[in-house]
Every structure is written in structure tokens, then in C-alpha cells.
Amino acid sequence: MIGDLVVLDVGAVAHGGHCVARLDELVVFVRHTLPGERVRARITEERKGYLRADAVEILQASPDRVEPPCFYAGPGACGGCDFQHATPAAQRLLKADVVTEQLARLGGLPDYPVEVEELPGGPLGWRTRVQYAVAPDGRLGFHPTRSSRVLPIAECLIAAPGVRESGVTERRWAGVDAVEVVAPSIGDVSILTRRGRGRPRVVAGPATVREQAAGRTWKLPAEAFWQVHPAAADTLVAAVLDMLQPQHGERAFDLYGGAGLFAAPLAEAVGITGSVVLVEADPSGTAGAAKALADLPQVSVVTNRVERALTELGEADIVVLDPPRSGAGAAVIEEIVATGARAVAYVACDPAALARDVKTFRSFRWELAGLRAFDAFPMTHHVECVALFRP
Template sequence: MSESTSTPRLTVTVGPVAHGGHCVARHDGRVIFVRHAIPGETVEIAITEQGEDAKFWRGDVTSVVEASPERVHHFWAEADALRAGSRNAAPVGGAEFGHVSRTGQLALKTSVVREQLERLGGLSTEAIDALFGAGVEDVDTAGNAEQQAGLGWRTRVGFAVTPSGKLGMHAHRSHTILPVQEMPLALPAINELRLWELDFTGIDRVEVAAPANGSGVLVLLAPIHGLSEKAAGAAIKRIARSLAALETAPSVARWNPENSAIEVINGRGWVKETTDDHEFRITGDGFWQIHRRAPKVLTDAALGYLLQGGYLNDGADVADLYAGAGLFTAPLADAVGNDGSVLSVEGSPGTSRDARKNLHASEQVEILQGRVEKILGTQSRASQSAAGQRRHFDAVVLDPPRAGAGKAVVRALVATSPSAIAYVSCDPAAFARDVKYFANAGWKIEKLRAFDLYPHTHHVETVALLVPAAKATITE
């Protein structure tokens, strides 16, 4: 949110970190969620959201009175709250922890995961200590200097466009679009396009996908809604010509964010992603893990839990829920062999079509598109009518979107009586809430790891092994 000279400013001492990328401060008994601060600091903040009846206010740091030892110079000028505050402006979102040292970021994220598991998940401090002693793990320790600094990791980036046609990003919780001249978190292949030098007049959104294997970049262009077909077509052709002139030209496609439809302009409408053992086709804006190392880190952790526990073996019956294009489905199929079976469930029609292409040679894989809870219910009913009992899974990989699985999915999943569930989550609050649902159904966390797959942001990825503990029912 852009500020003005009339924006109220306060000096506060910052309290603990909270989920969502901010810290908690208090002023005259009122709670203020402060972004771009570090616990223990004394800072001046600009109030960005307020109201006499509001439960809490929000604010951005504009200057630091007493700094934390973990505070560092922000690596990205456009995302630096201090530089933005000095000119009564707001920083772009997307790097809200860029002012914190890398070790400090890991500590903050560890605190958030612990707090969510205790407050929402109902776990005791002792249980969390036993499960999560390692805290959030850095995945970039073996990279080059830039990667070790948490830069150059994003394989996918979404941009907005300013009213004047410049590439931009939104300020936090704001419709204001601020121009950008770089994206340090992105892979070099994205920055090398130098999109900020182009005129994007007529375009509303720009999505860029750059596989970590270097197999070719895809640029998706979404015209402004309501723009005439003639104007939209002219804008896309103009930008496509500019990109085609680059030494390493990307593929370019017109994109409709509402239904994910694409029209290829140059090159192809998909990218090729690879892991150690598999190749995947991802069409348009189809889902793929953002961090360049995330596919390996997450499959090693999730399938490692299931393999070490003896839940995956030749002939096993397993499920991959919210399966995407098949990142987990493919290695699951390898693990169970031709005598086993893998149920792959994905809600997005386009991504489900990608999964069918990626796994067409794996006869043991059944791919179904639809809502997870409905498909699980159908599987249970079909099994009951055919064999007199519900379908039982030896193992399940559960990788829901940021909102989590939710009570209905947990209930439907527990009804299939799996032996173990590897739960992959990108949101600690949603994960902790689901942990409570599983606990109420007689399940427990047996193992837990967390990975910093979103350096310089507040996001964190967790992987847990859930196993049955005792019979119970899900309660409100």
C-alpha cells in the first residue's frame, strides 16, 4: 500500500514473529502486525491499515532505531522497506525476509512452525522438541555463492504490469503495482530476458517458467480483461517479436488465467522438467515446485519416510493425492512395480492431462481428475460393493495446496485405512490444523522435517510421516 506524508508513524518495540511474514508489536494496548522487522528491534513504522474498531493494525518498518544483530542490508532495492520508507513509498512483496540474515531466517521459520504446531496442532512442547529438533533446514548449502545467499532459486515468477506498461509487482496487500528492474530470487534465465525493458501495454499479467534443467523458458502473456481482440493480439505479437530477437529466445503463449487456456505464439506451450529418474511435461501455468531443488528435496523426504518404514514395496497399493503432473506418482510407480497400483488424484483438468502424458507408460497408475474427498469416497464405496470392504492403501502421499487438505479430505482419507501418510505442506498453519484433524481421528506425527524452499520469504515447506495411533472420530 502506497503511503503519503499523512501516514501515521509510530515507534514500537517488536515482539515475536508470527505466521504470515510479520512480527507482533503493541502500542497503547493495541496489537500491530509489523512487516520488515525482527523480534527485539525498536523501529519506526508507518501504519498501513488501521481503524478504531479493528482487532489489530498493520504497519511497515520505515527506519530502525535499535537493530537486531540478524539485520542485514536488503539485497533487492525494490523490496527494501527502509529505502521505500525514506521516500514515503511501499516496497514490492515477495522478499519480506530479505533484511534478515540467512541463519536468522531459518530461526524465524522454525519458531513459526513450532508455534503453529503447538497452538493449532495441539502438540506439546516436549513432543515438538522430539520431532523437530533440527528446525528448518537450508537446502542451498552446497550451491554457488549466490545460491548459498538464497538467490537465484525461483523457476517460476509471476509479474503484474503498471498502468504505463512496465513490468511490476504488487506491494503487500495492495492493488498498487510497482515497477521492477530485476528479480534476484529468479533463475538467471528469467533475468536474462530483461523483461523490464519491454513495453507491456495491453497486458495484465506475465508468467515466466524456466526449468532448472535449462531446457527452455516459457513466457505466458495475459491480455487486459475487456481489451479488444485487435488490441490484445497486437500487444502480444509486439512483445513476442521482441523476445524472438533475443539470442536465446523463449517460447511465448497467450494465456487466459481464468481457464488456463493457452495459444502458442512462438515455440511451444509447455516446459520440460526433469528429476534424476523421470521427465515431466508441464503445460502453460500447470503446477510445478518453484525452488530449483524442491522436486528432489521433497521426493527424497516423503518417499524416504515411506520406504524406511516398509510401507512401499513391490505389489503395494498406494495413492498420490493432489498429484499434479506426477512428481510423486512416478517414483511411487517405480517403488510398487508392475504388481502394485498407484491412484493419482488431481483437481486441475489441465494438470491431470499432463499427468496422463507423463505416466502413459506406467500401467499400474490410475489417474483420476476431480475433488480428492469425492474420489476417495467413490473408491471406498466401489471397493465395498465389489469385495465387501473398503479399499485399503499401504501408503499415501498427500500434497495439498496452500489451504491444506481440510476436514472433509482427512475424514475421507482416514476411511481408507492407510498404513501411513507422507504429508507435504507449504503452509505451517494449514498443516498444523490438519494435524489436529488427524489427531482427532486417531493419528499421530511420527517424523517431521521442514525445508527452506522459499529463501527470503516467510514461506516454509514441511514433510511429515503420519501413522495411526488409536481409533477416534473427527470432531469440530
């Protein structure tokens, strides 16, 4: 079966950058295609109950199909971009369909309306942090989908200009497993290397980078997490504040708070009579947040796992919840409900995890009162959402 060529009529998009087709009684997850197309596909993987395949010939094309701008896009090539063969508008519609489907299937909310909003800057040249894999001969590249092989590349078109101009793909890298380039909004580019699962090491540029967002300048380690789209940080902050409508004197929690991106504007909104508690498990993250927010006395920074910290923090009026890709989970949500908060703004980078947490919130008789989705990762299947929950 693996390697066979089959003709498939392609159905709806599915979470993960592929579409769904059927071959006899088997579901086939097909990459490099669009809903409504007829394709010739090569079977790449055989699993119990389903198959995976790559569309290698388009027999009947969707009107949304375009020629991928990147030389490395396509079957068996770079796995970084999922939708280069679709117009930017069609990509946003595909992502909206995925969020809607996940909310229905995992969240129990059928037909929830979703629109994915475009961010400024266009679909190329946006990614300010790029991690390259290292091939056995020292060249840099990316992994094909579901493969450990490294495809060497000369240039990544979704990388920001600073990343592309760094010259890292023009040399050989011996003795390292990954090379990361960080092009911050202020200052010079940093280049980091990593061996195995060890900590990254800065080999060129500043060890501390500066980012401009939410009306402030943030100083953080080059390896620290930051939104990779230049417009994402300000966009997400604006969405969170609009949903929560923080009031003077309120008490706010910023959970999984990282560098304090949300804590700072929350503090300004609740004023000196209010308070903000930022919770983050990573000590280096909280150390940076404490320095960055030192001018805001109403902010306190807690280094602890969120589920543990919540058992000791007491009540809150509003909560910002920005969990890892796996989601918040039932234990954290139960503790949030116990705070008596009037509203929660949930920042989600994975629609499946968000949908599972929607179901959990609903089990506590909370409602999904609003949702905005943003195309913070053009050309890929990823989408960023901000959801509003209320009791």
C-alpha cells in the same frame, strides 16, 4: 492513527512475514523488522483489535540484521520478499519458529521441534517461475504488500538467471494484466501473458516445457504447476519416500497428484505387484500425468475431486497428500483414515493449513510422527513442510 509514527519494541515473528509488537493494548503486526529490535514504525492499517505497521527506522538492531541486497526491498516497496533484511540462517530460524507456533496454536502440539533445512543454491537466483503484474503504462513489476498498486522494477534478484535474461522488464506490455516467465530445467524459456482471469497464452518459447526430477524428464504445459525452486522437487520426493518407506506389493494413493511427481517413484518402489492411484481434479493435469506415466502400468490416473474419488477407491497402504494452500480439510482426512492406510506423507506449503489438519488427524487418533521443513522460498516467509502421520 494511520500514518502516525510510533516507537515499538518488537517481539516474536508471526505467520505472514511480520513480527508482533504492542502499542498500549493493541497488537501491532510490523513488517521489515526482527525479534528483539526497537524500531520507529509507521501505522499503515487500522483494524478492530490490531494494527499493521512498517518499520521505517531501526533504533536498536538485531545481530541478525543485514542490508537487503535488493534495491526494491523495504517499506512501501516490493511485497515479494519478507526477510531480505535477515541473514539466511536467521530466516530459517524465523520460519521454524512460525511452524512451531502454528502447530501449538492451531494443531494443539506445544513445543514441537522444527528445523528448517537449507536447499542448495543460495538465497538469490532460484525462482524459476515468476509472474509480473503490469502497470498502467505497460511496465512490469510487483505489488507492494496489501496493495493493488504496481511497483515497476528492472530486475528481480530472486528470479532464476533464465527469467532475468528473458528481457521482459525491458519492454512495455499493452493490453495484458500479467506476464509470466518460466525457466525450466531443460530447454528454452517460455513467456506467457494473461488478461483478467482468462487462461494464460504462450507468446514466446515452447508451449510445453521439460523438467528433470525424480530420475525422469517431465513434459508439461508451460502454465502448469511445478515447484519453483530448482532443488525442491527432488528434495520433496526424497523426503516423502524416506517417511513412507513403500514396500513391494503395496497400494498407494497420490492425492492432488498433478503431473505425477510422487506417483512415479512410488510406482517404482511398490513394483509391478503393487499399484498407485493418482487423483487430480484438473483434466489438463491428469492428461499430462497419463502421458508421463504411460511406461508404468501399475499407475492409474483418476480425474476427480479428491474427496469424491476417495469414496470409491477403497483401501490403501500408504498415501501421499499434497493439497492446495488451503489444506486438505476434515472431509478428505476422514476419507483417508477410512482407507486403513498405515501412513500418510503430507506435503504442505502453508504451516497454518498444515496445523489445522494436524488437529483433524489427531481427532481421529492419528499422530504426527515426523516433520521436515525446507527453505524452498528463500527471502520470503514461505516454507515447505513434509509431515508423516500414522494411526
